[in-house]
Amino acid sequence: MNEIVTPQSLGLSREDLPNSYIGRSVPRPNARKLVEGRASYTDDVDLPRLVHAAFYRSPHAHARIVSIDTSAAMKVPGVVRVFTGADLAKVCDPWVAVLAHLKGMKSAPQYPLPLERATWQGEAVVAVVAESRAAAEDGVAALAVEFEPLPAQVDMETALSPGTVVIHPELGDNLVFTRTAETGDIAAAMAAAHRIVEATFHTGRHTGVTLEPRSIIADYNRADGTLTVHHSTQAPHMMQNVFATQLRLAESDVRVICKDVGGSYGIKVHVYPDEMAVACMSRIMGRPVKFIADRFEAFGSDIHARDHRIKGRLAVDAEGRFLAFDIDDLTGIGPYSVYPRTSAVEGNQVVNLCGGPYSFPNYRCTTTVVLQNKAPTCQYRAVGHPIATAVTEGLVDLAAEALGMDPVEIRRKNLIPDDAYPCTSPAGMKFEGLSHHQSLKTLLDMVPVDRIRADQAEQRKRGVYRGLGFASFIELTNPSPFMYGIGGAKISAQDGCTVRMDPDGSVVAMSGVTEQGQGTEAILAQIVAHGVGVPVSKVRIVTGDTRTVPYGGGTWACRGAGIGGEAALLSAIALKEQILEVAGAMLQAQGPSLDIVMGEVVDKATGQARMPLSELGRIVYYRGDTLPKELSRELVQTRHFITKEYPFAFTNGIQASWLEVDVETGMVKLLEHWCVEDCGRVINPLLVDEQVRGGIVQGIGGALYEHCIYNEDGQLLTTTLADYLVPMAAEMPDMHVGHVETPTKESLLGAKGAGEAGTAGAPAAIMNAINDALKPLGAKVFAQPFTPERILKALGTIA
Amino acid sequence: MTTRIDITLTVNGERVSRSVDTRSHLVDFLRGDLGLAGAHTGCEHGVCGACTVRLDGEPVRGCLVMAASLDGAVVETIEGLSDSGEIRDLQEAFVARNACQCGYCTPGMLVTAADILVQSPEATREEIREHISGNYCRCTGYQAIVDAVEDVLKARAAKREAA
Amino acid sequence: MKWPAMGYARVESLDELWRALDAAGPEAQILAGGQSLLATLAFRLSAPSTLIDITRIAALKGVSVAGDVLRIGALTRHADLARDALVARHAPMLAKAAPLIAHPAIRNRGTIGGSLALADPAAELPACAVALGATVVLAAPTGERRVAASDFFQGLFTAALEPGEIITAVEVPVATASSRQTIVEVTRRSGDYAMAGLAAALEMDGAGIVTSARLVFFGIGSGAEVARGASATLTGKALSAETIAAAQAALDGDLDPPTDLHGGPEMKRHLARVLTRRALTAFLVPSEQAA
């Protein structure tokens, strides 16, 4: 266990250690402004001479742009200017989203607006800038754009077939990336197996639906050559780099400001051509340009995700031990790999994660990533995890059924033992320390399995079909440069924090991670309060301004607490040491004999108060003349943190779903849901629990409701919130969250990520529960979302 | 065709007169003309509920009300409900339960939740869920919101009983 | 998207309305609750020249009973339907239907007149109006006319409204001791438009014989779909598991559902059968329900 002093670790009560904040459910200090409607989202920002952008978007999945006539649009009242791809290419270099460590990966150069061809329906083709958004839309409506429609490559299954449309002829074919991981001898394992189970799984293409749509204001100042961007983003520094690089500016001339963000979930960590266009237009016009995506354009141009077909086989011996997983994944990613994370990572994650919770000798997994004329896909919450978990856990349940084993029993038999760490998975993932068995045990303490099974049997007699499903999972968090940096992407895996004491003893901490609503600022405040020794109410957190906060990666892959939190802890501890050095000089005591508790310098041994921090601040800042000359007095400290031992900090957990299927209508009613997860040290259980629940609900969305449906011509049919179904309150179950804590030894704090666990495991648990419910009827479903139609088809009720 | 209409109405207890664009919905008007940015839009086609504000005492979709139609209306927004103190207990429960994460849905959610407190003071968890369906929250799992509303209903009931 | 540019006029009486419609020309549109109209304007699929706001016309408001007719003013909101005591007593189907429509904030604005005029094939109230044998009261500068609900709906988003004509009220025969009314539907999420729904109104005599039956489906066709064959199989018979099965069997001839995002014709027909059984079973005497 890492050396963090908490009341529990000392056998003390909270009252004895009043500013021990780690592990405590402290409400978020910045929540008040949210409940009073006084937050500041990007669209709330207004600037002098602000103009608004709207985009003409391609009505075709694939078409050559023949001509663009802007004359009528320019006559529309309020329209200021119209920009085509060629106009913007003059100030902006194209980007190609590949990563060097994903061997053989290829993609085509992408511009803010395309020069010759539109390659998906919804791609921005022409931009109109006007005095209001309404006028800009009027301008868009008045544009005359002539297209020559081209055949579209829509179905990923045919993307590599001979004679198919090659979306970017210069690439030679539609193959973006393929990789196979292989360990052991699959053929031999299959030959020796007692049973082999197999299934073909589908995960539905879905999207993030941040309630605040993508939002950006770019403001180029011609006088000083600076570009200030107000941006609803997860990664301000990454965007600073992108704007600077593509628009040929110095990084120090670009400032990205990100105040409140209305949800992101991975959607707002990518480079969007329309947002780049906004920066270009401001660069050209020398005035601020605002673009707030509306819901239609969000559905057609936010990244989509999880469009996969996965064939899986699992070989088991007669005792139910897993011998081999053999997986073949195919995914369609749209016409471009998305910059800079690339669209190959999701498939790559499937390869890394399948079979992850289990101990078994033989593994083969291939991912094939292909182009298609649909909206681009990229990383969305829990990237690849829900897919890998559904395949793995679906196969596990099939194996249990084939052997007549209990689903819990087969998991217990195969989960990696809790004392096996550190170890490396057949897919090559290094695990520092996981707790599958302890998590399972904790889950079984929460789920009344016996009562549920009795109820299930009773209900079946009455023609009511209920099912219980389990899903173990692993989750990758705290990524090191091995995720993106080594591939050449300018995505920072390190993060920094500057902590400063002001004269009155209050503390300001500036962090490179951002607040997207997960409570980052709250946990940073807790950590800093804990580290310095002040009440949490005395800590103010600053995030989301690249001009002031230390360089960092922002918020993605569950790194806020683990990386940003550790940087905050280290800088807070450094500040405390510095304060105590000054205090020692002032009080003629040795620094180590002093401590800081609730904003007072105290004698460590007796707890006796010696001096409030406000007094220390007064002397340092206003009466420095009274201090020893050689005393260093920087009451500000910066530390950066990066993980060094492991490429990723894996977490683990297990979920259970209890539900009822109306076998007449195919409707699924969720009754109850459980999740036990081990995210290392829990800094604030209140925040973690609702993060997990929010994640589960997004997983439920993918499992039951959400689907970007295209027709065979590549036209998106689900373009409104009435057609794309997002989970609402009435259908959601109560969710119970439990914790096991296995802190990572890579950091003092010991925290790993917690934001994706819910999403990773929920679809698999629900699938298994549905199939458990339908077992007496001989029906099974493997294609998400599990709609009434698919369930009725599986039941043979309809053809 | 007149595209500007003069209206006089009460917003958060103050009388305001404006000439509004017929293309403005209630939330455009609040945000753009009055600088009240608490109400948000998440779809502008009536589905997400982020725009929910109180009009003549009842929650409505702000994106589905023409600003031009508001002459004589009484509008209350999250800012007004905060200042009046009417929902302070509800707001405190939202903070205590962590019922808001990004906060984008929160103003609309609170206006809807405040309606439960008035319309169905004895609502069960299922009824709370049903009532707030139509207000999307993409961050929380809704459970903390239901918990917060339930807490306030119970606290208010206890207060009524004590009185 | 933002609404297209348009004019706006508010009227306080029918006379003012006729004048305003006249002044605004054929591209003008009536604005009631706005819960469908304003949402579709945000899709920029239509561009009315002027919206004429009728919500302050007193003559279109209120619920009253005269003799054996319940009169529901066109401006009666879904929220009013749900809590109006006269509606609950005399047209329980409507009281039951209202909470199925959308969500509270939308029910606070949306009106029955708007819903009937729109003739959305997945909407509850048009199907209810047909099932209840309601009469739609229409007004124009030339006078008033009454159209049976079953004749009023003419297909996908099409109602028998002449240009410049408006709905002023709906008249529903009051429920009697022999009336059996219910509405059932299958929705993906609470408040969604139905994947399939059924408004069922039966009259049963003292001996339990069905003297008339109207099964009207929504969400499975181009409008409120009267299942004539199924309704006919019930008439003159005692309600029982067998007659219900016969009604279900007759649906195949009654319904010709199109495909939508939820599924194809076969699925819709199947759901119609399920809903038929669920709706009619509720009318069985308890001893038979158990059977």
Ligand SMILES: Cc1cc2nc3c(=O)[nH]c(=O)nc-3n(C[C@H](O)[C@H](O)[C@H](O)COP(=O)(O)OP(=O)(O)OC[C@H]3O[C@@H](n4cnc5c(N)ncnc54)[C@H](O)[C@@H]3O)c2cc1C
């Ligand atoms: C998110 C959402 C979900 C919804 N879900 C449902 C649902 O599940 N079921 C359902 O039935 N409805 C649903 N609705 C629609 C809602 O019920 C509308 O209120 C209703 O369809 C239209 O009523 P309105 O008063 O709002 O009419 P408006 O939108 O004002 O008008 C609709 C049309 O009717 C015309 N019109 C209005 N009043 C009259 C009149 N008196 N005479 C002649 N023409 C008139 C208008 O000119 C317009 O063409 C939903 C709406 C939304 C936004």
Ligand code: FES
């Ligand atoms: S913005 Fe009004 S409901 Fe979404």
Ligand code: FES
């Ligand atoms: S808190 Fe983010 S949408 Fe509800």
